Amino acid sequence: MSIRTLDDLLAEGVSGRRVLVRADLNVPLDKQTGAITDDGRIRAVLPTLGALVEAGAKVVVCSHLGRPKGAPDPQFSLGPVAGRLGELLGAPVHFATDTVGDSARSTVAGLADGQVALLENLRFNAGETSKDEAERGAFADQLAAFGDAYVDDAFGAVHRKHASVFDVPARLPHVAGRLVLREVEVLSKLTADPERPYVVVLGGSKVSDKLAVIEALLPTVDRLLIGGGMCFTFLKAQGLEVGSSLLEKDMVETCRNLLERSGGKIMLPVDVVVADAFAPDAAHDTVRVDGIPSHRLGLDVGPETVAGFSAALSQAKTIFWNGPMGVFEMPAFAAGTRGIAEAITKADAFSVVGGGDSAAAVRALGLDESSFGHISTGGGASLEYLEGKTLPGIAALEN
Ligand code: 3PG
Numbered sequence: 001m002s003i004r005t006l007d008d009l010l011a012e013g014v015s016g017r018r019v020l021v022r023a024d025l026n027v028p029l030d031k032q033t034g035a036i037t038d039d040g041r042i043r044a045v046l047p048t049l050g051a052l053v054e055a056g057a058k059v060v061v062c063s064h065l066g067r068p069k070g071a072p073d074p075q076f077s078l079g080p081v082a083g084r085l086g087e088l089l090g091a092p093v094h095f096a097t098d099t100v101g102d103s104a105r106s107t108v109a110g111l112a113d114g115q116v117a118l119l120e121n122l123r124f125n126a127g128e129t130s131k132d133e134a135e136r137g138a139f140a141d142q143l144a145a146f147g148d149a150y151v152d153d154a155f156g157a158v159h160r161k162h163a164s165v166f167d168v169p170a171r172l173p174h175v176a177g178r179l180v181l182r183e184v185e186v187l188s189k190l191t192a193d194p195e196r197p198y199v200v201v202l203g204g205s206k207v208s209d210k211l212a213v214i215e216a217l218l219p220t221v222d223r224l225l226i227g228g229g230m231c232f233t234f235l236k237a238q239g240l241e242v243g244s245s246l247l248e249k250d251m252v253e254t255c256r257n258l259l260e261r262s263g264g265k266i267m268l269p270v271d272v273v274v275a276d277a278f279a280p281d282a283a284h285d286t287v288r289v290d291g292i293p294s295h296r297l298g299l300d301v302g303p304e305t306v307a308g309f310s311a312a313l314s315q316a317k318t319i320f321w322n323g324p325m326g327v328f329e330m331p332a333f334a335a336g337t338r339g340i341a342e343a344i345t346k347a348d349a350f351s352v353v354g355g356g357d358s359a360a361a362v363r364a365l366g367l368d369e370s371s372f373g374h375i376s377t378g379g380g381a382s383l384e385y386l387e388g389k390t391l392p393g394i395a396a397l398e399n
Pocket residue numbers: 024026066067156157160356378379380381
C-alpha cells in the first residue's frame with residue numbers, strides 16, 4: 001500500500017500553499033436547539049489542522065453534515081461547527097456561506113498563511129453524492145480549484161464514493177491525514193493478526209445493517225456477542241417470542257442460518273429489560289428471554305446478560321465494539337451499554353470502539369475515553385473496513 005502522508009507533504013513545505021482538507025465534521029446536533037452534542041469528530045481532526053497551520057499553509061476545510069438533499073438547508077449548516085472549530089484551534093475560522101460559490105471563492109482568496117477557512121456543507125450541492133461521474137467530476141473540479149494539495153482526514157466518510165472523497169484526490173497531489181492514518185493502522189491490526197481471544201460485540205437496531213460484517217467476522221472471531229435492537233431477530237430465529245420488540249421479519253431465516261453456521265461463537269442475551277412503551281418513563285421490568293410478554297418491548301439487555309458478556313470480554317486479548325446494547329439515551333435503558341463498556345475498559349485487551357453512536361455513548365455515559373485502545377470516528381467506514389471491502393476514499397489515496 002503506497003499512501004503518501006501528511007508528513008510527506010509537510011516535508012515538501014506548505015507555507016503559503018493552499019491545502020484542501022476533507023474532514024468528517026458530521027457531528028450530532030440537538031434536535032431542539034441545534035447545538036453540537038458531541039464534538040469528538042471536530043477534536044479528532046485537530047492534529048492534522050494544527051500541523052498545517054503551524055507550517056503556514058492556507059487551510060481550506062470541507063465536510064458534509066447530515067443528509068441534506070443536494071440543496072442548501074439551514075438546519076444542516078456547518079456554521080456552528082466553524083465556531084466550535086475556531087474555539088478548539090484557538091484562532092478564528094473563516095466560514096464561507098456557500099461551498100463553491102462567491103463566498104467560498106472570496107474566503108479562500110482572502111486567507112493569509114496559517115489561516116483556516118471552512119466551506120459550507122458539501123451536500124448542499126447535488127454533485128457531491130451524485131452517482132453520475134460527470135456531475136460528480138464537475139463539482140470536484142470546482143472544489144479542487146481551492147487547493148494546491150489535498151489531505152483526506154475524513155475517516156468517517158472514506159466508504160463513500162463522493163466527489164470530495166473520491167474525485168478530488170484524482171485532481172490534486174493527495175495525502176492521508178493523521179486521523180485517517182491512525183484509523184487504518186488500528187483497524188488493520190484487527191484484520192491482519194488479532195491477538196486471541198478476539199471478541200466482537202455488536203449492537204444497534206438492525207441486523208440488515210450488520211449482516212455483511214457478521215458474515216465477514218464469523219470465521220475470524222472467537223466470540224461474537226450480540227445485543228441491541230437486533231438481538232430480537234436472532235432470538236426469534238431461536239424460536240422465542242419477542243413481544244413488540246424491534247423485529248426484522250425478513251431477516252429471521254438469515255439469522256437462523258447464521259446461528260447454525262456459527263459453531264457456537266454467537267452469544268445472545270439471556271435476559272432483557274422490557275417496557276410498556278418506547279419512552280423514558282415507561283414502566284419496565286427485567287425478564288428472561290423466554291418470557292417476553294406479547295404486549296411489551298425490549299429496550300436493553302439485562303444484568304445476567306451483562307455478566308455473561310463481561311465474562312467473555314474479560315478473557316479477550318482483542319475487542320471490537322460497535323453499537324449500543326440498548327436505548328442508552330434513556331437512563332432507564334442505559335445499564336446494558338454502560339455495563340458492556342465498563343467490561344471492555346476492564347479487560348486486559350486491545351479494544352477498539354467503532355461507530356459514531358458507540359463513541360458518543362462512551363462520552364455521554366461519562367466513561368474515560370483513554371481506557372479504550374482506540375475510539376474510531378467511523379461507523380459505516382470501520383465496519384466496511386473490517387468486512388474487507390475496498391473503501392473508495394482509501395483507494396483514491398493509493399493511486
Ligand atoms: C457518518 O456519520 O457515518 C459519516 O459521517 C458518513 O455519513 P453518511 O452515512 O451520511 O454518509
